[in-house]
Amino acid sequence: MQNLTLFKFLKWHFGTASVGILRAWGNFLVFNLEHFSVGGLLLSLFSHWRGDKASYGAGFSPSVWVGAFLSNITTRTLGAVARTFVICIGLVVEIVILILGLAVFLVWFFLPIILLAIFFYIVGVLT
Secondary structure, three states, rough: HHHHHHHHHHHHHHHHHHHHHHHHHHHHHHHHEEEEEEEHHHHHHOHHHOOOOOOEEEEOOHHHHHHHHHHHHHHHHHHHHHHHHHHHHHHHHHHHHHEEEEHHHHHHHHHHHHHHHHHHHHHHOOO
């Protein structure tokens, strides 16, 4: 009967619970990319900052055209810088989640061995 309980525990620990941890880790990774909108920001990297674009107006006026062109270049540059900054932060957080998730999974996976080692160490020290 005790062997059956041990096998159920091992099946749960290395099967069900490990798969649950991997799913949760994957959900954190996907959530982070969605939270920082990395895909959307990459698609709109060189869009105007906050949709602020100058009109070239009707007709041809060199001073209005140059002013609008410089304004549009400036807003696109500001947009690209701001979006790049947010993308970089999102990717750094993604790497942190990746490393922490790997650490949590490895500790969970080897936890029975770690606990047995601690138990045998304590028994050896006490005797």
